[in-house]
Amino acid sequence: MDARRVGGGRIGATRRALPLPMRITNGLAMVSLVLSSFDLLRLCSDRGRPLRFPLGGRELATVVCQLASVVYLLSLFAHSDAPATSGDDDEGGPAADAEPAPMHGAGMEGGDEEIVAAVVSGALPSHRLESRLGDCRRAARLRREALRRVTGRGVEGLPFEGMDYQAILGQCCEMPVGYVQLPVGVAGPLILDGREYHVPLATTEGCLVASVNRGCRAIAASGGAISVLLRDAMSRAPAVKLPSAKRAAELKAFVEAPANFELLASVFNRFIFPITIQLIACLGSVMVPMATFLPFCIFAVYSSRTYRAKCSRFGRLQDIHCALAGRNLYMRFTCITGDAMGMNMVSKGVENVLGYLRNDFPDMDIISISGNYCSDKKPTAVNWIEGRGKSVVCEATIKRDVVQKVLKTTTEKLVELNIIKNLAGSAVAGALGGFNAHASNIVTALFIATGQDPAQNVESSQCITMLETVNDGDDLHISVTMPSIEVGTIGGGTCLASQAACLNLLGVKGSIHDLPGANAQRLATIVAGSVLAGELSLLAALAAGQLVKSHMEYNRSSKDITKAAS
Ligand code: ADP
Numbered sequence: 001m002d003a004r005r006v007g008g009g010r011i012g013a014t015r016r017a018l019p020l021p022m023r024i025t026n027g028l029a030m031v032s033l034v035l036s037s038f039d040l041l042r043l044c045s046d047r048g049r050p051l052r053f054p055l056g057g058r059e060l061a062t063v064v065c066q067l068a069s070v071v072y073l074l075s076l077f078a079h080s081d082a083p084a085t086s087g088d089d090d091e092g093g094p095a096a097d098a099e100p101a102p103m104h105g106a107g108m109e110g111g112d113e114e115i116v117a118a119v120v121s122g123a124l125p126s127h128r129l130e131s132r133l134g135d136c137r138r139a140a141r142l143r144r145e146a147l148r149r150v151t152g153r154g155v156e157g158l159p160f161e162g163m164d165y166q167a168i169l170g171q172c173c174e175m176p177v178g179y180v181q182l183p184v185g186v187a188g189p190l191i192l193d194g195r196e197y198h199v200p201l202a203t204t205e206g207c208l209v210a211s212v213n214r215g216c217r218a219i220a221a222s223g224g225a226i227s228v229l230l231r232d233a234m235s236r237a238p239a240v241k242l243p244s245a246k247r248a249a250e251l252k253a254f255v256e257a258p259a260n261f262e263l264l265a266s267v268f269n270r271f272i273f274p275i276t277i278q279l280i281a282c283l284g285s286v287m288v289p290m291a292t293f294l295p296f297c298i299f300a301v302y303s304s305r306t307y308r309a310k311c312s313r314f315g316r317l318q319d320i321h322c323a324l325a326g327r328n329l330y331m332r333f334t335c336i337t338g339d340a341m342g343m344n345m346v347s348k349g350v351e352n353v354l355g356y357l358r359n360d361f362p363d364m365d366i367i368s369i370s371g372n373y374c375s376d377k378k379p380t381a382v383n384w385i386e387g388r389g390k391s392v393v394c395e396a397t398i399k400r401d402v403v404q405k406v407l408k409t410t411t412e413k414l415v416e417l418n419i420i421k422n423l424a425g426s427a428v429a430g431a432l433g434g435f436n437a438h439a440s441n442i443v444t445a446l447f448i449a450t451g452q453d454p455a456q457n458v459e460s461s462q463c464i465t466m467l468e469t470v471n472d473g474d475d476l477h478i479s480v481t482m483p484s485i486e487v488g489t490i491g492g493g494t495c496l497a498s499q500a501a502c503l504n505l506l507g508v509k510g511s512i513h514d515l516p517g518a519n520a521q522r523l524a525t526i527v528a529g530s531v532l533a534g535e536l537s538l539l540a541a542l543a544a545g546q547l548v549k550s551h552m553e554y555n556r557s558s559k560d561i562t563k564a565a566s
Helices: 009-017 022-045 057-078 112-121 126-133 136-151 208-221 245-256 258-269 272-287 290-310 343-360 381-386 400-405 411-428 439-450 454-460 497-506 518-543 547-554
Strands: 184-192 195-202 226-236 239-241 316-325 328-336 365-368 389-398 463-470 475-485
Touching (some): 112 136, 195 518, 208 389, 239 245, 245 316, 328 343, 381 475, 411 463, 411 475, 439 454, 454 475, 497 518
């Protein structure tokens, strides 16, 4: 989706961060501006008390109050033409008209029948049901009924009860009519870094959980696996156009200059502006005359909240790396994002920097907040080489007798198979980060179970699996190297009850108060550890020639499918 078309996304995000609608905050700023202007005019026309420097306490306070209002209002206008954030991601960013409308407390008049008829006739757009009814569950139920009437097909098999429709509003899914059931199996215990994990996997592929479980058993019998987190940085790369390649190169040099990093990082994190605003607000609250005191206080609180919505307590810029294509410049910003997967966070910071760069490069045309050099949900070399999200290596040494007894094969056969299949075979196929047997199987099943964005399995599954004999050829060393695991334990689908339960099972739900980012990092290592188990087991099945046999046993229904529910 072209992020430029996503009008209102940033403003929407800001609005959602406020307890009151944005227009009330703006109204308060206006009131503050008008009252302080009035006060200034009165002071100027007071002949008995001429206005002169240095200003007295009251005059200064009024000026400060007015300045704060003006800065606030100008900042709103300054962003009106900035590109809107693409929201969560490249392909799924919310469109302006998809943004949830505010709920009207009173709700819409009329019975169910009347409302369904209005939706069917098109008089009431389906996507407005939640805001018009003020009841998400009822909105979903009536939409479902309208769908049945419009299509003439029932959706009885699609469950309705058991979903918290309020929880998904504005966060997970628009225009819901139900949810899809997926079985969740558990593999383990996976012994990883001295801890035990029971790994939830949501899948409909028979054999997968059993296979990972067998891999976990082999790892546990050999003393467990060890993981190393190499890097933690989410990326976003806007595309900008300049009048010439020379000018684009000048911008590249400016952005990449080490001397400018601190400045750009402070703009990215918005350290300066909110602090300034809050200082002015505090000063104003203490000194402003009684007539403007109350609106100013309220305005001060909301303005600082507004700016907080534009920055993040957790997002911190780490690096900017640029690439040119003619006069187009792609700036890949990478940032640490605490326990959130981080796409929203990094997009907000990038928007701040783009706004700032426009001062020095007014000829810079912002094409899109995402220029695909990020790279989100696409198989790319940049993620494979530079990493995106968490970069993890996980290893284990499997004892020879475990290879024989649990995996039913030999160390030599496994090593040879890995070279011919995962390394040479993938090279022949021209793979991009696909030097593995089935990493995406495990990544996707874990992602769905724990509320991650399943589309990010594309880069999160990039993995090279290495096998060697060690200890004089006795034992097997196996490792998986995964540079782009994109996970979070906060935000997105992690808030839903079943996904939160799976995170809880792994002991990584939410965040640890004093250790922001620790849970998300641990989840990334669990993903890598589970992939290690899956790789070990599938390679063993292939080496022993058991793959087809076990799939016939677990993956092919012997039930009479003609009797299955239609
Ligand atoms: P994402 O950036 O992954 O799309 P969100 O936009 O939902 O996710 O951002 C996560 C939100 O959760 C932010 O508003 C952030 O301030 C908040 N948050 C609270 N605790 C944490 C934490 N430990 N790590 C990251 N974000 C956190």
